[in-house]
Amino acid sequence: MRESESRYSNLSILLHWTIAALLIANVLVGGWMEDAEGPDKLGWFATHKSLGITIFVLTLVRLGWRITHPWPVLPPHMAGWERLLARGTHILFYLALLAIPLLGWAAASAGGAPTTDWFGLFPIGNLPLPRSENLGDALGGAHKLLVKAAYVLIGLHVLGAIKHQFLNRDGVLHRMLPIIPTPRD
């Protein structure tokens, strides 16, 4: 259970791909929620909130793990600006994965959204915020803006992964996705 230069730990790999899948799922659910009408809207909202809070909690676990288990070193061929871009993107991901759900939850709370259940299991109420439509709208706007910023991060991150796999041909993709072999010359 430790990070190594050739492979991330099983926990890091599990959290990375689970959070990535939940994030994409919640972007889809967020869109369906906005488009839905009537009682369906509340159902989509409950799912959106449950998925979002799951992402938040898993990110806290991941952050705890990362603070106690440092990242494996980046390959020596990487230039200073590449290291900065790679690590900067990773750090901004951590911040976005905490701020996006919190802002969404705050927006719903200020807007006076009803209490919903975490996947039907236990209730999740609202954050203690004053009820105000203006505050709710502002927080909702910030929530959606940060989701757009996350799309930019995902774009940079995936381009980086493709560059490592096909141009640098190092084992960076393999160490996060071990089913993909390290390219051989």
Ligand code: HEM
């Ligand atoms: C990482 C987790 C989350 C992601 C990726 C995400 C994504 C999104 C997206 C893409 C939309 C906009 C849909 C559109 O405009 O078509 C949205 C809206 C919204 N989300 Fe989230 N969300 C997350 C977590 C949460 C959480 C935990 C809550 C808490 C209840 C929440 C509450 C809302 C609300 C209230 C809106 C509507 C905002 C408005 O229209 O002003 N979100 N979300």
Ligand code: HEM
């Ligand atoms: C879509 C949501 C995604 C998020 C939020 C995300 C986030 C992260 C973060 C924070 C790290 C740093 C390592 C850690 O602390 O665990 C990381 C590493 C990594 N990610 Fe992602 N990722 C996503 C999607 C992807 C995708 C689609 C790919 C592949 C195409 C990918 C490939 C990698 C690789 C190869 C690493 C290892 C980098 C290294 O060795 O330092 N990620 N990712």
